[in-house]
Amino acid sequence: MHIGDRVAAEMAAKGWSEGELARRAGVTQPTVHRIISGESKSPKRDNIEKIAKALRVSSRWLWDGGVKEENESFDANVEPTTGPTRYYEYPEISWVQAGVACEAMDLFNVGDFEAIHPSDAWAGPNGFWLKVRGPSMTSTNGMSFSEGMIILVAPGSDVENGQYVVAxxxxxxxxxxxxxxxxxxxxxxxPLNPAFPTVEVDNTWTIVGRVVDAKWPRSVL
Structure with missing residues (x-):
């Protein structure tokens, strides 16, 4: 096991998501993800100290493994306080704008975005919201994205099997x-709606970005 495996195991034992650990530790969710995935080969010591404190284990155990030790600085009689949730703001743009090279645009300067919505998910410096159109992603069971919901897109993100994308x-x-x-x-x-066809991605398609958040806008509530 490497450091990311130990962090992931402690997260799983507590039923925490990457976002929850990031919130409790006071680091960003992408930082947690890079550590868990092994993408970060040499994590910052300060970040590991914060994560260890949040998980209530010793940073030495996270680094080196062996016999698990409790965090020496944790006082069982004191309930640790959590920092405020970090939020990022991204503009809601049109589907026409989404079709252009958004990763090369300063979206806050396009002049005609619909609104600005917050999220605790990091979508990169050029992230943007889109409003879901039509019923193709509405499912009768499991994950479903109804028309009118908004989705947060991280342009240029790596995409894995099963994830949701804008192409x-x-x-x-x-x-x-x-x-x-x-x-x-x-x-x-x-599509999640079986009434719509599945399309093969050939050389006529390109992936704009990965969807990292979805919700109903406040305006409909």
Whole structure:
């Protein structure tokens, strides 16, 4: 096991998500993700100290493994306080704007975004919200994205099988929201509504970004 495995195991034992650990430790969710995934080969010592304190284990055990030790600085008679949840603000743009190279745009300067919505998910410096159109991502069971919900897109993010993405046709810049599926060496864009067709991702398509948050806007509540 490496340090990320130990962090993940402690998170799982407590039933915490990456976002919850990040909130309790006072670090960003991407920092937690990079440590757990092993992407961060040399995590900052200060971040590991904060994570160890939040998990109530020793930072030495997180670094080196062996016999698990409790965090020496944790006082069982004192309930630790948690810091405020970190929020980021991103503009809601149109589907036409989503079809262009958003990663190269300063979206706060496009002049005609619909609104600004907060999220505790990090979508990068060029993240943006889109309003879900149509019923293609509405499912009768399990995960579902109804028309009118908003989705937060992290442009240029790496995409894995089963994640949700915004993709576009290269020639027309027409954008769509679907689930990314990798099967038998081929990529597909799959709707959650079985009444709509699954589309193979060929050289006419490109992935705009990964969806990292979804919710109803306050305006509809």
């Amino acid at each position: 576009k046709l290269i020639d027309t810049n027409e954008a769509t929201f679907k689930q990314f599926i990798w099967d038998s060496g081929k990529a597909y864009l799959k």
